Amino acid sequence: MQPTRVVDHRSSRAWADNAVRLIEADARRSADTHLLRIELPEWSRWVDDDGTPTGVDLYLKDESTHPTGSLKHRLARSLFLYAICNGWVTQDTTVIEASSGSTAVSEAYFAKLIGVPFIAVMTSSTSPSKTALIEREGGRCHFVDKPGEVYAEALRLEAELGGHFIDQFTMAERATDWRGNNNIAESIFAQLADEDHPIPTWIVVGAGTGGTSATLGRYLRYRRHPTWLAVVDPENSVFLPAYETADGTITSDIGSRIEGIGRPRVEPSFVSQVIDRMIGVPDEASIATARCISNRLGRRVGGSTGTNLWGALGIVAEMVADRHAGSVVSLLCDSGDRYGNTYFDDTWLAAQGFDLAGATVVLDEFFESGIWTVD
Incomplete structure (x- = not known):
């Protein structure tokens, strides 16, 4: 008889529990x-x-x-909770988004709150004032030449870094209760x-x-x-x-x-x-x-x-x-x-x-x- 195999990931739950607590505390x-x-x-x-x-x-x-000045704060909170509770974001995960706008600002805020890196993929024509808002919240801006390239580049970074493309445009309607x-x-x-x-x-x-x-x-x-x-x-x-x-x-x-x-x-x-x-x-x-x-x-x-x-x-x-x-x-x-x-x-x-x-x-x-x- 083959020996019983046990693969145990319980250690990751403590980080997830604390991350959810931090986000819920921020909401209160x-x-x-x-x-x-x-x-x-x-x-x-x-x-x-x-x-x-x-x-x-x-x-x-x-x-x-x-706290981040826009409607997108609600969306970013829901996206992070959804990703954490699905096990897609852990303490070592780089979170990636294809956005240069208010969503990226809010997502950078929540990434900093729970202590994970955040990268916003955007076109090189993005105004310095927008990138400054993201960087002020601890995010990093990653540039591409054309608007249509942001999604593919976000997916490439996800694979290269072992990160998570949080993808607001797909997950927004799923993440909100x-x-x-x-x-x-x-x-x-x-x-x-x-x-x-x-x-x-x-x-x-x-x-x-x-x-x-x-x-x-x-x-x-x-x-x-x-x-x-x-x-x-x-x-x-x-x-x-x-x-x-x-x-x-x-x-x-x-x-x-x-x-x-x-x-x-x-x-x-x-x-x-x-x-x-x-x-x-x-x-x-x-x-x-x-x-x-x-x-x-x-x-x-x-x-x-x-x-x-x-x-x-x-x-x-x-x-x-x-x-x-x-x-x-x-x-x-x-x-x-x-x-x-x-x-x-x-x-x-x-x-x-x-x-x-x-x-x-x-x-x-x-x-x-x-x-x-x-x-």
Whole structure:
């Protein structure tokens, strides 16, 4: 009889237990993000036939207050927990991502928190300000020449280093517990509990990985909430045409100019079946709305927040016109301070050929009368 063979990996559990503890402790310290009520003019209020005052309320979930300053902090936390609990990340694992944006910043933060190396693969044209944010959190930036090379290079580094490609665009919808566990959907509904309209009529979000819209859409169905989910999409992104045609193979050679949302391919985490409406938003409208809302809030918001609000304001106007009382919720994704040299710089806008006049007229008329003059 052959001797019994035992291969024991129990020693790795102690590190994993501590890594999960550190991440959960960070979540408790961070508490939750604020739900801001955006003041709308008097035209948003009316009296029902029975004499009850009512109207439409607009809210912004302020994700910029996370420790790394953006909505992607939630995603990075979920990705790390998922990878650790699956045994893919251990104490000696180098974590690799194909990103130069907010996700990489947040992932670098969590890698430093649990004591593992982090590499962000990005194009050599990435601005120094972006790489500085990643390096400030302890990450290392690895450059390639073309945007299409980042995925293959991340996989090559994974094999070469024995690391783990954490792959936000594939894992985003899998890593988040969409049934609850204080995900963004559960948080929104908890914070609305004592408002005039605690069950929102619409939730409006953008899509980068698609993970946020997948989480929200699944949660709405799981809890059987009568809430519609709208996803806004910037120019040059293929999510909207893919949704319209049911063709997930559509690609584009041009990238989105609104950072954080829009993709040149349909990412695996984009679950179109849970979306009730998609809205295409011109880039000039995204930037004009970001500037408009920044002025109203007294602080800057990013371009993707502008995209969200352009879609949300149109829905508010639709509800007011129909005398459909209720609430609309969208996301403040990150601070506009990151975009002082781009979206808030008139010289940069002119160099890019952006003219915000048309979109600004639409916004001014909306806040004056509640009318949305967009076809």
